[in-house]
Amino acid sequence: MSLPISRLDSAQADFKAKLSALLAFEASEDEAIDRAAAQILADVKSRGDAAVLDASNRFDRMSASSVQALELSQQEMQQALASLAPERRAALETAAARVRSYHERQKQECGSAGFSYTEADGTVLGQKVTPLDRVGIYVPGGKAAYPSSVLMNAIPAKVAGVQEIIMVVPTPDGVKNPLVLAAAVIAGVDRVFTIGGAQAVGALAYGTATIPQVDKIVGPGNAYVAAAKRRVFGTVGIDMIAGPSEILVICDGTTDPDWVAMDLFSQAEHDELAQSILLCPDAAYIEAVQASILKLLDGMPRKDVIRTSLANRGALIKVRDMQEACEIANSIAAEHLEISAENPQQWADLIRHAGAMFLGRFSSEALGDYCAGPNHVLPTSRTARFSSPLGVYDFQKRSSIIHVSEQGAQTLGRVAAELAYGEGLQAHARSAEYRLK
């Protein structure tokens, strides 16, 4: 049986080049998809509900007579919740409670109260923090419909204090996913429309007679949805456009190799483009993980996806030591970073760039994906260098407060006027000078 995964060694001369090649991922921007999305958006902007209805009936093979008919009733939502097996409902509710609790802590800790301070001359400066008014959550239909994502997108918005959450979820051929609808009820989603694609993005961004305009759209979608989100950015806020999911495991060789193999599988099973990488200083341990991969692969229901993902984008990398593993991890800036090691904190202290860090061998990524509490919407494709997990802060915004006292205006007015003249902006200068006695 051929090796299902690349093997690299950081001591090789061409290691950096090989690592770059492994990480390279170019989101294909299909001009045809972009143009199609732009046309649908323009249609929704000009024709509103009629355009949304036409597109939904056409692309999702619906036969609705109005957009109103595409909104789910509270009764239907409650029925979806009631239809769940008790243990599944309990799991969903436990996950929701834990996610809510973490994000409440985050709200408390991340400056949501704003601040203000008074200077000696009576001038007050500060910052006011307020929630967004209304948020749209896009939930994909079909096989990639994840109830956990509904929780992860809606709960931080709710905790932030967003007054109305509108969910859109396409239901091709009218097929609904009760687990997704139940998650929406549990997360506190206010209204649900069974629409999708660029038409749903347009409806949320511009508003129609039936669907209210939102201030921000979050949640993953297909290429049409991503193209539409890019185009409405500015009219509304959007979250990051996600790339393929990634896991990077740093292991000191003390974790059961089956566990690490399965953690690599858990990322690889998402799709063929997902990326699973192991960094380890122990060559014998890497052999053991590879043996585990070979042993466990055939037993996995999604083995074809896992095999392709590991073969094309995975790697087992021998490093010199754990310090070097951390340096490489910083250059990779992975979405998920497991530090499966004794005393993981010492290595975590060296990490500057990662979406989420899973410390210690009991912290498998799967726990974080569903129910540990922190968000599973994380920066991919090295964007953890400059961006953060989805959080309460994504549903809040800040306003500066400037309350200059009469005395303060005497000092500030002179400085402002001097600089305004320097920039050739005389009205700025005079406006400041008017406040001088």
Place this chain on the structure above:
Amino acid sequence: MSLPISRLDSAQADFKAKLSALLAFEASEDEAIDRAAAQILADVKSRGDAAVLDASNRFDRMSASSVQALELSQQEMQQALASLAPERRAALETAAARVRSYHERQKQECGSAGFSYTEADGTVLGQKVTPLDRVGIYVPGGKAAYPSSVLMNAIPAKVAGVQEIIMVVPTPDGVKNPLVLAAAVIAGVDRVFTIGGAQAVGALAYGTATIPQVDKIVGPGNAYVAAAKRRVFGTVGIDMIAGPSEILVICDGTTDPDWVAMDLFSQAEHDELAQSILLCPDAAYIEAVQASILKLLDGMPRKDVIRTSLANRGALIKVRDMQEACEIANSIAAEHLEISAENPQQWADLIRHAGAMFLGRFSSEALGDYCAGPNHVLPTSRTARFSSPLGVYDFQKRSSIIHVSEQGAQTLGRVAAELAYGEGLQAHARSAEYRLK
């Protein structure tokens, strides 16, 4: 003399439609500019320094022999600072000190320390906050070159802990602006390249042999720069693409009308698309402001720009009362909101959406533009509904911390496995189940 500014009344039946028409602003997306920017980016990506050099020599009429020659030496930077008139240098230094002090407070107050907490079973959850490694600041050349913008973009990055700040500023025909270079020295910019346009954005986003790759690009630029920034978003972070600047003044009729007229001018003088609006419940006061506008306009050096801006995009709006003014202000979500009134705080409490609020008649926007302390890079075009002033938080990012204890894994593993099976992700489920005893 004809009225230089529209007059509206919120009691008119068609007020909402008229207000919408007034606010409507469609950023023209020029396909030719976008294509040209894309070509330059592709060239920089493939040819690096050579492409940057060619574009700079061609578009900025430079005659450099290498990109190294386009970097300014520390000596040249220090000479720019030394060349300033003492009062101008002092003003710049005072402004920088105040901006630094506000952003240090912001860093302290907005959760920069991160957080972590331990649950009953020993599981630790939290969030680590780290600065970006390296940031690029785009500074326009020519007439729109504002030293105050250099301070406002660089200082929050520095306060956040960014290790290296690279500034790019085009110098068409080799003409440098000493005030801009001096501001860069005062703000702590590390390296300055005299390049601009899409080629500068590409160099910062992809890196070249001479110019290091950054993690985020901030700062305003022309249409080519904006198009290039949109396209590199994802490879690096970017700030908001700014629209025309706006001021909204809510006045209760107790401020000297000349002051309010000049505050409206101070926005209108930026460019013909800038927007200046007054909301006031007092009809006689509105007449007085209009008289002040007529009286003061001819004395302004930039009167042509001001006249066009006020005529095309300005308005004096009579409202029923101050409460209604605040409601309208929330729907406008202005970049700059002056509440020029007695006891302004009572009205500020009603404001949910604004980039910056200037309270009381001594807080003219010009003071905030230069030296009050809060940032002058603010959300425009109603984006204050969902976005914030540039701040320390724009140069930091967060990583989730998940350290599950052995005991915690027993509870979380069961919940995660239940949900993973529900989503058809068996490797996720087994990875969680491996951690069960």
